[in-house]
Amino acid sequence: MSARVAALAEKFLREAPLTQQLGLRFGDTRIDVRSNSAALVAKLRDYYRDFLGEGGIADIEVAAIEREAVDIGLPLAPKTPEPGKRKIKEEFLDLPDGRVVRKRLTGLVCLFGGGLNLIVGPCIANDNQIVNFINNRYIERLIKRGCLLFHASGVAVGEQGLTLAGFAGMGKSTLALHIMRHGTDFVSNDRMMVERDTEGLVMHGLPKMPRVNPGTVLHNDSLGPVIPADERERFLAMPAEELWDLEHKYDAFIDECFGPDRFRIRCRMKALVLLNWRREKAPLSIARVDLTARRDLMPAFMKELGLFFEMDAETRGRDMSEGAYLAMLGDCPVYELSGGVDFEAAAVFCKNLLAP
Incomplete structure (x- = not known):
């Protein structure tokens, strides 16, 4: 196919000068975001309020063009939904110099x-997807330098952190926010990149606010600012089971709920905690496990790279198998939380794990 990502991008960029700029810093990575929309940049500046970083040479450059939805006239293939899901959310096409995703x-x-990162369309109305695109560029950078991707949340005390994972619907983000009530810092909501250096494991989170359902908010007093009062009353009247399964999400800004300077995205990894509990009246069970003997727990935290990762020749040869994850974790303590769901008891256990 003769089409190329660079040529497609050049056409859009000619039509929309990028007069607005935002500088971000995620850990040791500086990101330069440019747009034709002051409103979009203002939204992003507010969202990334804890990660602003003007000045210096950018490691990643992202452009976002606000305009109506476009048809690029290429034969895009649908992305097969993840197991258990039916709705097709994205379609894509690989070109000689990159990838197109719609x-x-x-x-x-x-x-x-090839270093080009452009998103085009109704960006202001879908600013959460702009956040995801920016964050995916950061994930890609860390994966290419040797990290493995975990489907996990994380919290930390001082320089030590816990990576929290679990099977679908187990409540890893809810647990992270319960642990936050015990004075920890927040590290990540849904993705964790883990690498090993000479001193052990390092966990890198994402600057993405937890997206929580009403049930999580109603059972955590610290999340009071998340839901308007009139909506809170409606949710309080719903049965517990219905509330648990409700697909209605809110952004929980860490500074608004827990105070300033409580969001970090890099620390040492002290342990991996896996949620494998059930919604039933049973005591919580906590056990340290050996993953080499419990391969059934591996899918709880292993995560495929997905559509928003540029698979270059070097990365294509990377080992991202179960064996690679086991080798990465090494002697890292791993705990399984099973039995009945008990967020508060689990939070106390996790906070104690982080004690010096």
């Missing part, structure tokens, strides 16, 4: 490859 519901088109 969000079916919003019409946003993402172009990336």
